[in-house]
Amino acid sequence: MKLKFKKQEFQEKAVNAVADLFKGQEKAGTTFSIVDNSAQFSLLQNDFGFGNKLLLDKETLVSNLKNIQKGQSLPQTDIESGKALPISIEMETGTGKTYVYTKTILELNKRYGFTKFIIVVPSIAIREGVNKSFQITEEHFKNQYDSVPYRYFIYNSAKLSDVRAFATSSNIEIMIINIDAFKKAENIINQEQDIRFIKVIEGTLFSYKTHR
Secondary structure, eight states: OOOOOOOOHHHHHHHHHHHHTTTTOOOOOEEEEOOOOSGGGGGGTTOEEEEOOOOOOHHHHHHHHHHHHHHTTOOOOOOOTTOOOOOOOOOOTTSOHHHHHHHHHHHHHHHHOOOEEEEEESSHHHHHHHHHHHHHHHHHHHHHTTTOOEEEEEOOTTOHHHHHHHHHOSSEEEEEEEGGGGTOTTSGGGOGGGHHHHHHHHTOOEEEEOOO
């Protein structure tokens, strides 16, 4: 049995609101090197990774943000000078958040060439639900986006190959991870000798944090 997805105008508006934040960004890719001198990771030396590169200055981002807010009749955000520009996109439960941010990922790639995304969830149950949603919608989105290749995976500290592929692939890479994975002492992200993987994560420009 195939599921059919109905086009919802409010979901399209949500996707466009996020994508329009980066108006003026040229579609381009960039590389960052992954270098480590430890014997443990010698096979990864001299490899290169592909990361997102934001070419817009803060003033352009703020202007885009205010235009979006104005178009949606939302209050204008007061951005303090010198402060970072955190962007929060909020949707009500039951409105299709997972569908929307999946489509947003593909739209950001189509418009600007962004390829690396991390979805952070609060629990294992939600993590599994997000992964299942990606499975269910994969054919639907590939039909919408000309079968653009993308890979999604659940972060597992025992599978270093997934993180390596996340860094080195030039295709869309989507890491699904629950917040506790960052906190465990045995997690490879937190081991001092594995600082390379922190740099891989830092090379990822955009992440979606789902609260429920």
